[in-house]
Amino acid sequence: MDIYKEIILDRYKNPKNFGVxxxxxxxYTVDNPLCGDRVTIYLKISDNKVVSAKFEGSGxxxxxxxxxxxxxEIKGKDLSEILSYNKDKVLKLLGIELGVNRLKCAxxxxxxxxxxxxxx
Amino acid sequence: MTDFRSDFPIYKKxxxxxxxxxxxxxxxxxxxxxxxxxxxxxxxxxxxxxxYKISEKATLEYESAREKVAGFISAKRxxxxxxxxxxxxxxxxxxxxxxxxxxxxxxxxxxxxLEHHSNFVPWQMLSFEAGADFKxxxxxxxxxxxxxxxxIITNKTKIVALTLVSNVIGVLNSVQNIIKQxxxxxxxxxxxxxxxxxxxxxxxxxxxxxxxxxxxxxxxxFGPTGxxxxxxxxxxxxxxxPFMFGGEMIRSVEIEKSQFQDPPFKFEAGTPAIAEAxxxxxxxxxxxxxxxxxxSDYVSELSKYCFSCxxxxxGDDIEVLGPQSADERKGIFSFKFYEFxxxxxAGILDSFNIAVRAGHHCAMPLxxxxxxxxxxxxxFQIYNNKHDVDRLIFGLKEVKKKLL
Numbered sequence: 280m281d282i283y284k285e286i287i288l289d290r291y292k293n294p295k296n297f298g299v300x301x302x303x304x305x306x307y308t309v310d311n312p313l314c315g316d317r318v319t320i321y322l323k324i325s326d327n328k329v330v331s332a333k334f335e336g337s338g339x340x341x342x343x344x345x346x347x348x349x350x351x352e353i354k355g356k357d358l359s360e361i362l363s364y365n366k367d368k369v370l371k372l373l374g375i376e377l378g379v380n381r382l383k384c385a386x387x388x389x390x391x392x393x394x395x396x397x398x399x
Numbered sequence: 400m401t402d403f404r405s406d407f408p409i410y411k412k413x414x415x416x417x418x419x420x421x422x423x424x425x426x427x428x429x430x431x432x433x434x435x436x437x438x439x440x441x442x443x444x445x446x447x448x449x450x451y452k453i454s455e456k457a458t459l460e461y462e463s464a465r466e467k468v469a470g471f472i473s474a475k476r477x478x479x480x481x482x483x484x485x486x487x488x489x490x491x492x493x494x495x496x497x498x499x500x501x502x503x504x505x506x507x508x509x510x511x512x513l514e515h516h517s518n519f520v521p522w523q524m525l526s527f528e529a530g531a532d533f534k535x536x537x538x539x540x541x542x543x544x545x546x547x548x549x550x551i552i553t554n555k556t557k558i559v560a561l562t563l564v565s566n567v568i569g570v571l572n573s574v575q576n577i578i579k580q581x582x583x584x585x586x587x588x589x590x591x592x593x594x595x596x597x598x599x600x601x602x603x604x605x606x607x608x609x610x611x612x613x614x615x616x617x618x619x620x621f622g623p624t625g626x627x628x629x630x631x632x633x634x635x636x637x638x639x640x641p642f643m644f645g646g647e648m649i650r651s652v653e654i655e656k657s658q659f660q661d662p663p664f665k666f667e668a669g670t671p672a673i674a675e676a677x678x679x680x681x682x683x684x685x686x687x688x689x690x691x692x693x694x695s696d697y698v699s700e701l702s703k704y705c706f707s708c709x710x711x712x713x714g715d716d717i718e719v720l721g722p723q724s725a726d727e728r729k730g731i732f733s734f735k736f737y738e739f740x741x742x743x744x745a746g747i748l749d750s751f752n753i754a755v756r757a758g759h760h761c762a763m764p765l766x767x768x769x770x771x772x773x774x775x776x777x778x779f780q781i782y783n784n785k786h787d788v789d790r791l792i793f794g795l796k797e798v799k800k801k802l803l
Contacts, residue, residue: 283747283801314742314758315772339740340802384742 282375283340290344296351300333307395308336309387316342316384320350320391324399329353329361334391339384341377346388348372358396364389403689403697403781408432410782417753417790422566422596422731422760422778424618427682431621434681438674446673447647461673464680465663471683472613473604474630481629481636481663482676486595487517489614489629490560492666493591494521496639498558501589504530506557511536511544512768513565513572515761518593518614522560531557537768541722542568548577552584559590563597567762567776568721569731571601578609589635595619599698599780600729602691605630617675622682626675629666636662643668694781698730701779705732705788712792713799720769730779733760736795739802741775747801748794755791 300306300321310317316338323331332350336343352372353361369385370377377385404410406428409418418426444454446461462477469477483489498521502508508526510519512535526533536551538544542565545551552559559581563574574592581588592610594603598620605613612635617626631639641648641659645668650658659665686694706725709717709732718735721728736744745757756776759766766772777791 281750283743283750288801312763313773314740316740339742339746341742341746381742381746 282377282381284375287340287344287373287375290347291340294334294343294347296333296347297335298333299335300331303333305395305398307391307398309391309394311338311342311383311387314339314384316387318342318346318388318391320346320388320395322353322392322395324358327358329356329358334388338387341373341381341384342387345369345373345385349388349392353392358399361392362396364392402784404784406430406685407782413752415752417751417783417787417794419753419755419777419779419783419787419791421780421783422569422619422776423756424624425599425621425780426782427623428621428685430685431623431678431682434678435623435674438677443674445670457673460677460680461671464676464683467680467683468628468630471603471687472630473606475606476633478662479630479633479636481631481666482671483614483627483629483666484625484672485616485618485627486593486614487627489612489627490517490591490593491521492629492642493612493614493631493639494525496642496666497589497635498522498525499529500638500640502526502529502531502557505555506531507534507553507555508532509534509536509551509556509559511561512538512765513542513544513562513568513762514560514593514764515562515566515595516763517761518560518562518591519764522558525558535764540769542570542720542765542769543722544572544577546573546576548580549584552581552588554585556581556585556588559588560593561591562593562595563603564594564600564729564731565721565762565765566596566731567733567760567765567774569596569729569733569778570721570727571597571729574610575608582609596729596731599686599691599694601695611635617679617682620679620682621685622679623672623675625672626679628679631662633662636666639666641668642666645669647671689781695729697781698779699726699728701783701785701788702728702730702732704785705777705779705791708788708792709734709795713795716799717795720771720774731776732778733774733776735771735774736798737803739798741773743802744775744795744798747798748791751790751794751797753790753794 303321308319318336442453703725741757
C-alpha cells in the first residue's frame with residue numbers, strides 16, 4: 280500500500296490548520312528527538328468542546344498530514360470523545376496502513392492533543 | 400566485477416531487493432546459515448561440561464572459532480578473544496570491568512564526536528560516575544579527526560576510545576597514527592578501538608594498530624546476530640574485574656569467597672551463543688576465502704560509482720556528509736536530499752524495494768555537530784552491484800517527483 284497517497288501529500292503541502300492560534304485556551308508541544316519531529320497543538324475550548332484548533336511544527340509527511348487531518352476531526356467535538364481516540368481512529372482518518380516504525384509519526388499529534396487536554 | 404550475490408540466500412526469496420543497509424547489519428551467506436543449522440542438527444550440546452562426543456565436538460568448534468577470530472585480527476593468543484553479544488556489549492564490558500578500576504576523579508577519558516552511542520555513552524557515564532573529565536575530540540566539517548594529538552592527550556588521560564570507521568561518515572580514520580602519538584605522550588593510556596564498521600574495510604592487525612582493546616560485531620561481518628568480539632591485551636584482561644558472574648567463569652565457589660577463571664572464560668559467564676560463535680568462524684572463513692582487500696576494493700569501486708551518479712544526477716540538491724570525494728569512502732553514504740524528511744525519503748524508496756536507513760544512526764552528537772537532525776543512509780557491500788546504485792538513483796528521482 281502506498282502511504283504517500285495524493286490526499287496525504289496534499290495535506291502536507293497545503294495544510295488547512297497550520298499556524299498559531301493566538302487566543303487558544305491551551306497549547307502543547309511534543310517532539311520525537313529520534314527523528315526531530317515536533318508538533319505544537321493549539322486548542323480553543325468552550326463548553327467542553329473544541330471550537331477551533333491549529334498546529335505548527337516540522338516533521339515528516341505522515342506526522343504533518345496526520346496533524347492537519349486530526350484537527351479537522353476534533354473541531355466541534357466534546358473533549359471526552361476526543362480523549363477516546365486511539366491508533367485505529369487515526370489510521371482510519373488517514374486511510375492508510377502503517378508499520379510499527381511509522382505509526383509513531385502518525386500518533387504524534389494525538390499525543391499532543393491528549394496532553395493539551397490533560398493540562399486544562 | 401565478480402558476482403558475490405549468489406552466495407547470499409536472501410536474494411532467492413527477494414530477487415528484487417535492493418539492500419542498502421549493510422552498515423546496520425550485513426546479509427548472511429549460505430555458509431553461515433548452514434553452519435548455524437549444522438550445530439543445531441548435528442551436535443547441539445553445551446560446551447565445556449559434557450563428557451560425551453557431541454559436547455566435545457561443540458567445545459572444539461567453539462574454541463576453533465575463537466582461534467579463527469584471533470587469527471583474523473592477528474592477536475597473539477586466542478585467550479585474548481572474548482565472545483560477547485555484540486560491539487555494544489564489548490565496549491560496555493571494558494568500561495565496566497576495567498574503566499571503573501582505572502579511572503578516578505580528576506582523570507580524563509577521551510572519545511571523538513564521530514562515535515556512535517555505544518562508544519560514547521559508556522565512557523560518558525563512566526566519567527560522570529568517577530568524577531573524571533569527559534573530553535570529546537571534534538573533527539573538521541568533513542568529519543576528519545585532528546592529525547596532531549599533542550594538545551589532547553595529557554598525563555591524566557586514562558582511556559581513549561575511538562572508532563576506526565564512523566557509521567555515518569564512512570571513512571577510515573588514521574587511528575594507528577593517533578595511537579602512536581598517544582603512546583609517546585602517555586604510554587599508560589588504555590586505547591579502545593571500535594571496529595564495528597571496519598572489519599570488512601581494512602585488514603586489522605591489533606599488534607600493528609597497537610590498541611589495548613578492539614570491539615566488533617558478528618552480524619556486521621556476514622556473521623549471525625547475538626555474537627560479538629572483544630579483543631583485549633592479556634595482562635589487562637587479567638587485571639580487569641569480571642563482568643558478569645555465573646557458570647563457566649568460576650574456578651571455585653565457597654560460602655566465604657569465590658575464585659574466577661582466567662581470561663577469556665572469566666568474561667563469559669553462562670552458556671554462550673555457541674551456534675553463533677561457530678557461525679562467526681564460518682563468516683571469517685568466507686571473508687578469508689575472498690580476502691578483506693578484495694572486499695574493500697570492490698566496495699570502494701561501487702562507492703566511486705555511487706558518488707559520481709548521485710552528484711551527476713542531483714548536484715547540490717544532495718548533501719553527502721563527510722569528504723566530498725569518493726576515494727576514501729568505505730561504502731557508506733549519509734545524506735540530506737533537498738529539504739525532504741529522511742523518513743519520507745526512506746518510506747518512498749521502500750515502496751520500490753530499496754532498503755535504506757533513516758534517522759541519526761545512533762550518532763546523535765555527530766549529527767548535531769554537523770548541523771543535521773537526521774539523514775538518509777545508503778550503504779554497500781559485496782552483494783550489491785551497479786544495478787543497485789542505478790535503482791537508488793531511480794528511487795530518488797521518484798522521491799523528487801512525488802515530494803518536490
